[in-house]
Amino acid sequence: MEETIGWELYRSFLGVLHEGSLSAAARSLGLTQPTVGRHVAALERALGQALFTRSQAGLMPTEAALAMQPAAEAMQNQAAALERTARGFGAELRGAVRVSASEVVAVERLPPVLAALREAHPQLQIELVPSNRLQDLVQREADIAVRMAPPQQEVLVATRVDDVLVGLHAHERYLARHGVPQRIADLQTHALIGFDVETPYLRAARQALPLWQRANFALRCDSDLGQLALIRAGAGIGACQTALAGPGLVRVLAAEVEIRLPAWIVMHGDLRNSRRCRVVYDALVQALRAA
Structure with missing residues (x-):
């Protein structure tokens, strides 16, 4: 043996x-x-x-x-x-919950939600995983995930929250220097910000906007946060969640370019009876629906 x-x-x-x-x-x-x-x-x-x-x-x-x-x-x-x-059992709501989300969602949208959770439940521990890679919930790489695609595995439970609206944005400083594009064709004369490596999101975006491809990007970055920082710095025009645009950013060609991404909160079915996971799951659903 x-x-x-x-x-x-x-x-x-x-x-x-x-x-x-x-x-x-x-x-x-x-x-x-x-x-x-x-x-x-x-x-x-x-x-x-x-x-x-x-x-x-x-x-x-x-x-x-x-x-x-x-x-x-x-x-x-x-x-x-x-x-x-094992750490999650007991009368009190305590223990660790591992939450996965895309870089932008994890950094720009979740911190206030998680801060409020910790205020309400001090014994709760949150492990936040900012990653554009889909964490495998079946293999328990994470307990809960915020995803822009519906789950495929039957063992997962999911709740759809409001769609994420993505549009083209530029800082007002950039537009003051280079002008505001009035037609899709005008984008060819602007500095575009996009991905370096081909992604499913990039392929989907190109269906709505054929010129949105690597060869046309003046600035390329595979990090969503990096792209958002470049847009905010006035480097050019890029795709941004409209809810995250913030002061100084202006949406351009709104009537021509609008991408809606369905957002889901997903959890392994075995965790439905875990009190701490249920509390975090419900808080994420409520917050992202309200947003």
Whole structure:
């Protein structure tokens, strides 16, 4: 009978994989460097595989290590979810809830909601994950997510909130210097702000606005927050959620360009009876509907 490999070995393996060295992994995990080294060596012996090679840049993962990474990260997510679940039991509303949202939503819209939640429930812990990558709720990378697409998995529960309206915006300083475009064709003479890497959102936007493509962007950034900062700085014209435009930003070509993104609050069905998750879920639904 093969010996069971303990989770702590995989945990140290992931630490080295993510950090690139034993010392950095030890700091991130709260362990000593010799302990992390022993864990990695024990895992290599158990698997009969070399997982790292030494280089001037640090410890480089082998092909075997890279092949193991997705499954090991899934184990890490499940272990974190198990800990959040265990800590959430008790008479008081306490414990951690991991919330995922796009960069812009996480930074521009959620902080006031989460601040109010913490005021009402001081024992509640919120882990906010700003990411444009869809976190896997089935694998429990997050407990709750704000998404711009309906969930596909049957094990998830979701509530649709108000659509997010996206339009073209520019700072009034930019428009004072370069003029206000009156027709779609006028955009060809303006500095456009967009993505560097092709995305599903960019493809959808191009259906409504054919010239909205990488070759036409004077400034390219794959971060929504980076694009918003460029628009606010007066660098050019870019896409922005109308609710987040704020002082100084002017919407242009409103009649011609309007993209509506359906917004959903999504949670794993197993968490419906978790009081802390339900409180956070309901607060997000209420706040984003009111917005």
